[in-house]
Amino acid sequence: MTLNTSHTNGNRSFTFPKKEKITSKTLIDRLFKEGSSAHKYPVRMLFLTEPSYQEEFPQILISVSKRHFKHAVDRNHVKRIIREAYRLQKQELMEQFPVKPSYIAILYTSNEKISLEEMKKKLSLIIKKSISNTTD
Numbered sequence: 001m002t003l004n005t006s007h008t009n010g011n012r013s014f015t016f017p018k019k020e021k022i023t024s025k026t027l028i029d030r031l032f033k034e035g036s037s038a039h040k041y042p043v044r045m046l047f048l049t050e051p052s053y054q055e056e057f058p059q060i061l062i063s064v065s066k067r068h069f070k071h072a073v074d075r076n077h078v079k080r081i082i083r084e085a086y087r088l089q090k091q092e093l094m095e096q097f098p099v100k101p102s103y104i105a106i107l108y109t110s111n112e113k114i115s116l117e118e119m120k121k122k123l124s125l126i127i128k129k130s131i132s133n134t135t136d
Helices: 025-034 072-096 116-135
Strands: 036-040 043-048 059-064 103-108
Touching: 025 043, 025 059, 025 103, 036 116, 043 116, 059 072, 072 103, 072 116
Parallel strands: 059 103
Antiparallel strands: 036 043, 043 103
16 A cells, blocks of 8 residues: 655645755754744744745754653654644745745744644744734
C-alpha cells in the first residue's frame, strides 16, 4: 500500500516538500539576526525577504523549545500540528503578504499543547499583525 502525500484541491497543492524546509545553519543564523518579527501568543514568526529568491513558497523552520516540552514526543506532536496548519493554508497565508518572504521561522513559545484549528487561526492572525506593523 502506497501513501499519497501529494494532496491537491483543484490547482492548489497541499504538500510540504523538503525544498521548503530550511536546512542551512548560516541561513538560520541570518534569519534570527536580520529577520523581522511578529508575535501572537503562543507563536512568534521571523520573516526574511531576499530579492534573489525565486521559489513559489518560502523555506520554513519550525521550532518548539525543549525548555517547555521536556519529552521529544510532545515537541514532535506540536511540530506536527504547526506543519499541518501551515501546509493546509500556505497558499492563503502567502497571498496575505504584500512582499512575499523568502524564509520564515515559526517558534512555538507556550508550554501547553495547541489544537490544529487554533494553530491555523494564530498563523493567519500573526501574518495580519506583521502586515499592519510594516504599514505603520
